[in-house]
Amino acid sequence: MIQTSYAELIDQLRLAVALDVPSGATFRKRTISGKDYWYIQEPTTPAGRPPERYFGPDTPERRTAIERARTEKADADTRRAIRRSLVAGGLPEPDALTGSVVEALATAGVFRLRAVIVGTVAFQTYGGLLGVRLPNAAVRTGDLDLAQDYSISAALDDILEPSLFEILKSVDPAFAPVPTLFSPTIATTYARPGGFRVDMLTTNRGADRGHPVKLPSLQTDAVPLRFLDFLLRDTIEAAMLSRFGALVNVPSPERYAVHKLIVSTLRKDTGESAVKSDKDLVQSGILIDALIMKRRHEDLAGVLREAAQRGATWKDRLRRSAARLEPSPRAFVESILAEA
Numbered sequence: 001m002i003q004t005s006y007a008e009l010i011d012q013l014r015l016a017v018a019l020d021v022p023s024g025a026t027f028r029k030r031t032i033s034g035k036d037y038w039y040i041q042e043p044t045t046p047a048g049r050p051p052e053r054y055f056g057p058d059t060p061e062r063r064t065a066i067e068r069a070r071t072e073k074a075d076a077d078t079r080r081a082i083r084r085s086l087v088a089g090g091l092p093e094p095d096a097l098t099g100s101v102v103e104a105l106a107t108a109g110v111f112r113l114r115a116v117i118v119g120t121v122a123f124q125t126y127g128g129l130l131g132v133r134l135p136n137a138a139v140r141t142g143d144l145d146l147a148q149d150y151s152i153s154a155a156l157d158d159i160l161e162p163s164l165f166e167i168l169k170s171v172d173p174a175f176a177p178v179p180t181l182f183s184p185t186i187a188t189t190y191a192r193p194g195g196f197r198v199d200m201l202t203t204n205r206g207a208d209r210g211h212p213v214k215l216p217s218l219q220t221d222a223v224p225l226r227f228l229d230f231l232l233r234d235t236i237e238a239a240m241l242s243r244f245g246a247l248v249n250v251p252s253p254e255r256y257a258v259h260k261l262i263v264s265t266l267r268k269d270t271g272e273s274a275v276k277s278d279k280d281l282v283q284s285g286i287l288i289d290a291l292i293m294k295r296r297h298e299d300l301a302g303v304l305r306e307a308a309q310r311g312a313t314w315k316d317r318l319r320r321s322a323a324r325l326e327p328s329p330r331a332f333v334e335s336i337l338a339e340a
Helices: 002-019 060-069 076-088 096-108 126-130 150-155 164-171 253-269 274-293 297-308 312-322 327-339
Strands: 026-032 035-041 053-057 116-118 143-148 176-179 187-191 197-203 213-215 220-225 235-240 246-251
Touching: 002 060, 002 076, 002 126, 002 235, 002 246, 053 060, 096 143, 096 164, 096 235, 096 246, 126 235, 126 253, 126 274, 143 150, 150 197, 150 213, 164 187, 187 220, 197 213, 246 253, 253 274, 253 297, 253 312, 274 297, 274 312, 274 327, 297 312, 297 327, 312 327
Parallel strands: 116 246, 143 197, 197 220
Antiparallel strands: 026 035, 035 053, 116 143, 176 187, 187 197, 213 220, 235 246
């Protein structure tokens, strides 16, 4: 019942996004490098025709939302009622500040531009997607991790207006960029008093760069991280149970689970907090058990095999992490790695 209601909320949010366009705007599908994408063409103004805005890749769900937008109206009361029932049913909701930040980012088009929530805030959405209850200790966080694939950011013919920092300041004027060691004008983190942070991440392919890179479509700098391209390969839409609900992008749960196995060893190798490493394993184990229970073990097995086949280093990290899991998820991971 939770999964059915959660899926209905996602459909309602997709419809609301499709309807949130200027009057007279039209949706246009364009083929680029053999793939189909949707764009929004706004009406011509006295200043001329505005440039098309990127709306997203062509998927059955997006086509359905566009078709519904031509005949239906968004119903905020329905969304709020579904959200209340899901929270009453035990699904986690973000704290007030995180919810407000995510809603502001969604309204501004951050997720339309293919940004992805990663980390614990993304983990919170998997309870509804999989129809399982998540332990409170596993969903607590004091920050928001936002990622975008660098190649996507560079290829998009669209930019975020206003900038990411301006959006955050509209939620709380106390937000400020945190200067990096590289330059006082480069910031990959935005923080406010009290410890809440928004960390910007991007993919790092090849040798470790270390130096922040500019994400042109989001108008911000970001930290390039190893293994992030693996996490962002398959993303899905999810509903954040904020005050009004927000449609966001998150990694697929199977990729999230496997990625956490990998980064838990990375944290130990680099001397990061053991608490974070343990939390990585707890979240991974919860998702592995849930995916098996929901008969999605083949999806999980496929992602595990893909990771193991990326080389001896990847396989070694998976084995080391698997040894620290609870018996049920450990047995599953080790059985797949034995075959890979």
